[in-house]
Amino acid sequence: MERHSSVQDRKLIGLNLELTNVCPFRCPQCYVPSDGEKRFLPKETALAWIRDADRHGVRYVNMSGGETLCYPFLEELIRECAGRGMKASVSISGAAASKEKLLGLQEAGISSICVSLNGSTAKINDVTRQGFEEAIAALRWLKEIPDCVTLVNFVMHGSNAEDLPDLLRLLFQDVPPVSHT
Numbered sequence: 001m002e003r004h005s006s007v008q009d010r011k012l013i014g015l016n017l018e019l020t021n022v023c024p025f026r027c028p029q030c031y032v033p034s035d036g037e038k039r040f041l042p043k044e045t046a047l048a049w050i051r052d053a054d055r056h057g058v059r060y061v062n063m064s065g066g067e068t069l070c071y072p073f074l075e076e077l078i079r080e081c082a083g084r085g086m087k088a089s090v091s092i093s094g095a096a097a098s099k100e101k102l103l104g105l106q107e108a109g110i111s112s113i114c115v116s117l118n119g120s121t122a123k124i125n126d127v128t129r130q131g132f133e134e135a136i137a138a139l140r141w142l143k144e145i146p147d148c149v150t151l152v153n154f155v156m157h158g159s160n161a162e163d164l165p166d167l168l169r170l171l172f173q174d175v176p177p178v179s180h181t
């Protein structure tokens with residue numbers, strides 16, 4: 001007999017917290033309003049929402065922006081999630097990133113870090129995003145951090161759809177380790 005899911009069967013397992021509209025970049029594809037007013041999700045509100053989500057069985061919390069690394073309480077929110085056994089992930093552009101900051105996220109208990117990149121070359125990426133060099137640098141640093149799951153947020157447009165094989169090649173073969181010279 002066919003089984004129809006009831007409201008009780010359906011479970012919200014993940015949520016996204018949009019932490020801030022602050023970002024050093026102005027990407028052509030961006031939907032985040034940049035009206036000059038800097039907005040940050042209040043820390044206590046974010047913590048209360050995470051606790052509430054945990055009580056209701058949510059297991060995954062993604063945090064986006066704006067630029068999440070511009071949010072001053074990012075590590076605290078990650079710690080709150082990790083302490084509750086929830087998997088926390090963040091999306092970053094590479095702006096405001098450094099190896100130390102990324103290590104800080106890992107020490108706080110991050111589950112995965114997603115880097116935004118829309119092309120295998122600056123020319124292709126720049127049509128829809130800023131920050132090609134910054135994204136590549138972040139990917140290089142992440143490659144050096146053991147046990148850190150790295151994802152790439154590739155937003156497909158007419159301008160980059162055919163570039164996907166080259167981007168995959170870049171990600172899996174050619175992103176070299178950071179030079180320590």
Ligand code: SF4
Binds near residue numbers: 023029031
């Ligand atoms: S990096 Fe993200 S938040 Fe910043 S301008 Fe680009 S799309 Fe918008």
